[in-house]
Amino acid sequence: MVAQVKEVVGGFMSLLTGMGITLREFFKPTVTIHYPRQTAKIPERFRGHIQFKPDPETGTSTCIACQLCAKACPSDCIELDGEKKPGAKRKSVTWFHLDFTTCSLCGACIEVCPVDALEYSKAYNLASTDKQQFHLIDLVHQLEERQARKKAATPVAPPPADTASSSAESSSTQNEQPAGN
Secondary structure, eight states, X not given: OHHHHHHHHHHHHHHHHHHHHHHHHHTSOOOOOOTTTSOOOOOTTOOOOEEEOBOTTTSSBOOOOOXXXXXXXXXXXXXXXXXXXXXXXXXXEEEXXXXXXXXXXXXXXXXXXXXXXXXXXXXXXXXXXXXXXXHXXXXXXXXXXXXXXXXXXXXXXXXXXXXXXXXXXXXXXXXXXXXXX
């Protein structure tokens, strides 16, 4: 009988402890993020899939197709090829395929690159019902798409107008009255 009373009292104390924690948490501010309308701040050291860094002057890749990244990859998920274009000093990459389904995000390819052409992306919400979308990611094509989106999003500044002629035009249009008055 004493053991049963101790068990009931212990269960009741456990219930009060749990209810106390629940009541304390109930009055704290919420930390819910309403995705996709809001997104969490991505840590600076987040590792998404690899991507090419664009050359600041040309917007193209600085990759020289040396194959060091493919040789350093423990997952064997990188394939690339390049060619030396006429008049160029170095080879340039023509295609670069990443099999993201087997990539371990170890960073060996980024560390070994002699021209610092690779970086981690900040893309974290990659989702698909089709494995083929991640089986072969073409980084050259992906860089070209990013640069095209960047160009399309950059507003073009209008040419500077001649201030004397524009002020004369605006004053002449203000003085015109509709015919019929």
